[in-house]
Amino acid sequence: MSRVSVEVENHIARVTLTRGDKMNALDPAMFDGIIEAGEGLLDRTDVRAVVLAGEGEAFCAGLDVMSFGALASGDPKDILMPRSHGDSNRFQQVCMVWQKVPVPVIAALKGVCLGGGMQIALGADIRIAAPGTRLSILEMKWGLVPDMGGMAILPRLLRSDVLRKLIYTNDLIDAAQAEAWGLVTELADDPEAAALALAEQIAGKSPSAVRSAKALIGYAETHLADIEAVLLEESRAQAELIGKPHQMEVVMANMQKRAPVFKD
Known part of the structure; x- marks a missing residue:
């Protein structure tokens, strides 16, 4: 049985963890389903934004510990150290694949978001959570x-002190505290509806500019100590956009006071 569903409509991919009866806890099949769903979007030129959500009452309760007894029975290095997905192992890819997806990913959080589920949500560009x-x-x-x-x-x-406190204690925090500390972007009574509305807003922007912005942000975040490289990459990204069809359509749409229309 598939653990993840993917539906694409109006340039938005809705990715849903479908183990709602188990609070979408992560078993081996769920890992495979998440990776397959994310990697399946890497080359989708028709997709402009992704909404990542969980079926039922929870986003994800974390690792289904009983499903991973093999980790304790063998040498963990044999499982964890190989880089099976570029720079990541299989377990890291369920988070990092959403960073690699070239369009914005918005996670809609509800119920619980724990452990591995928290790390999956961290892979998204934006996290919207229900208050509870x-x-x-x-x-x-x-x-x-x-x-x-x-x-x-x-x-x-x-902040380093907040990060250390949360890791050292594994304390449960509510969405309001998570927002105050930066783990959550914003709160919404219906996070999936809010995520979809935001995805629709993003999908109406220049597809090439949005993709370029995500790539540029990621580059800047990983090259903070190299300002020269970031400035050069900023210029390169802009040069690739100016005068191209998507950018010209945005200019014309603004001048004509209409919504832009982009070819896939």
């Missing part, structure tokens, strides 16, 4: 550290 959502960087509960891509992203979002 509970979140945790949960790994310390099991004597572990975040290892599904979270440490590539969390230091960009959180």
